[in-house]
Amino acid sequence: MNRQQQKLKTRRAIIDAAFNLLDEQRSLSSVSLREVARAAGIAPTSFYRHFKDIDELGLTLVDEAGLALRQLMRQARSRIDAGGGVITTSVNTFMEFVVANSNEFRLLLREHSGTSPAFRAAVIREIQHFIEELSDYTANHTELSGNLASLQAEAMVRLVFSAGAEAIDASPAQREIQAQRLIQQLRIISKGASFYVSKA
């Protein structure tokens, strides 16, 4: 194995260890460097060979989680093109993501209102990405104006994230109910926005 490869492998071990520590009881700021090092199977001091700070690791985690989220979006879009309602498909895809990558989503959720300004900014950036892409999609696939599409997309994304926050700790049955509620609420927004098309 290469020297670079080995280093990347260790780096990956650190990242994975950190993600695994981020269960429902831990946040980035409450995870210590030594703890991560222990979980990754390296000495505390070796951590510095890969990251300057614990904060640098944190930003990396946010980026990775955001990337996973963007991949989810593409997946949802491709499913929509293959048929099925936009809203239903998106919500289902999102809920699957929340379940399958709960720690990643929890990270975004928690750091969105967390104590580190840098982390908050990073998460907000990811969410803006999310909103923008949905807004563009909406503007291209409906009669909504750019401004209206933006308003609707923002409202929808916020609602979806808020629902995801509750879904993450819920049972599958509860989650199904929440998903149905969310779908109805998104339809209300869609209907409400379309009303303003004639007036704009």
Add this chain to the structure above:
Amino acid sequence: MNRQQQKLKTRRAIIDAAFNLLDEQRSLSSVSLREVARAAGIAPTSFYRHFKDIDELGLTLVDEAGLALRQLMRQARSRIDAGGGVITTSVNTFMEFVVANSNEFRLLLREHSGTSPAFRAAVIREIQHFIEELSDYTANHTELSGNLASLQAEAMVRLVFSAGAEAIDASPAQREIQAQRLIQQLRIISKGASFYVSKA
């Protein structure tokens, strides 16, 4: 000064000190007992004369913040009765609360997705309260069915909280823009929900 009075005064000093520590860089779980004691001007060990845990203090803080929020709601309702749009008045009142009681709102925001299940539950309880009262108000003042009113109220509250999360760190000018966006989004929801009245 009474002995009881003195004890209450110290208790208040602890609570206020804790609130003041909860600025944009600190969360409940990152505030230490010793830190609170230091800020309150007492010895670390004296803390135990008033609270069993740091957690017990945390729950007290959530309760106090929730109470302030409920008072806000009453204030908003009274203003609506005195004239002015429901949505505009509510949003303005809410934004004022976010500014005037930023640390209290930050607490609710942060612990809503925080690491302590007990704190999370406490915050969710407060938000449910919020949703229920808005839902009742809506059911009484509009033609919406109970179910629809509930859906709308939930969506609105989630949106408002989400907007508040961004507003808390924004400049007054930004906040004004955000408030206007929020108002438009709430109108969209209101319009969309009213559409379903005829179909229900």
Add this chain to the structure above:
DNA sequence: TAAATTAGCGCACACTTGTTCGCTAGCGCA
């Protein structure tokens, strides 16, 4: 093959944390 680079380690240091244990000073009741 010889030299240079570097991932990883152990040790050490100075701090901070929560909590226990006696002790004291003074208020409130009898």
Add this chain to the structure above:
DNA sequence: TGCGCTAGCGAACAAGTGTGCGCTAATTTA
């Protein structure tokens, strides 16, 4: 007036933290 209660304190302890320093072993380069 005298006695009990108790809010508050200081010292102490074990445990955990981030990080600097010098070393080793092995890979890469020359």
